[in-house]
Amino acid sequence: MGFEISHLSKVGDDRKGLRTTRRLLLVSNSTLHGGGYLDHCQAHISTFFGRLKRVLFVPYALHDRDGYACLARTKFNSLGYELDSIHDAEDPREAVRTAEAIFIGGGNTFRLLKCLYDNQLLADIRRRVLEDGIPYMGSSAGTNVSTISISTTTHPPHPLSPPPCC
DSSP, X not given: OEEEEOOTTHHHHHHHTOOOXXXXXXXXXXXXXXXXXXXXXXXXXXXXXTTOOEEEEEOTTXXXXXXXXXXXXXXXXXXXXXXXXXXXXXXXXXXXXXOSOEEEOOSOHHHHHHHHHHTTOHHHHHIIIIISOOOEEEETHHHHTTSSOOTTOSOOOOSSSOOOOO
C-alpha cells in the first residue's frame, strides 16, 4: 500500500524547518506464490507513481544486476514507466540527484546496504526522499533499508566476510 507519511524523521524536520511529505511505497516482497514479479501490487505502483515518466532502480541486493534490472524494467514498462538501473549509470550519485523517483529492489539486505555505503549513496537518497519529496518504493530489502534500523531483517550476514558489492 502507498502512504504519504509526514511524521518520519520529524525531529530532523523541525531542526531544518522542513515540512516535506514523504511519499513511500513499502512492499514486503516482490512476488506472491503463483504470481509474477510485482503482480500483487502493480495497481498500487501505478497509483503511487502516477504520471511520472522515469524511475531509477537500485538492484544492488542481488548479484545478477543485469537480470534483475531486466525483470524490473519489463514490469515497469508494462505499467507505462521507463526504468533506468543505477548499476548502468556512469555516475550513480548523479543518477540519484536527478531521479524523478527511486525504487530499491529486494534481495540480501546486507549486500544492498554495503553497496549503498560503498557507492556513497545513502545521504543522496535520504536527501532526495526526505527533503526533496520524490517518491520512494522499496521491496523487501529495499523496504528494510528505508527504516531506522535493519536489525529485524531475515537475511543474516555471512559470518566470515561481507557479501560482494560491485
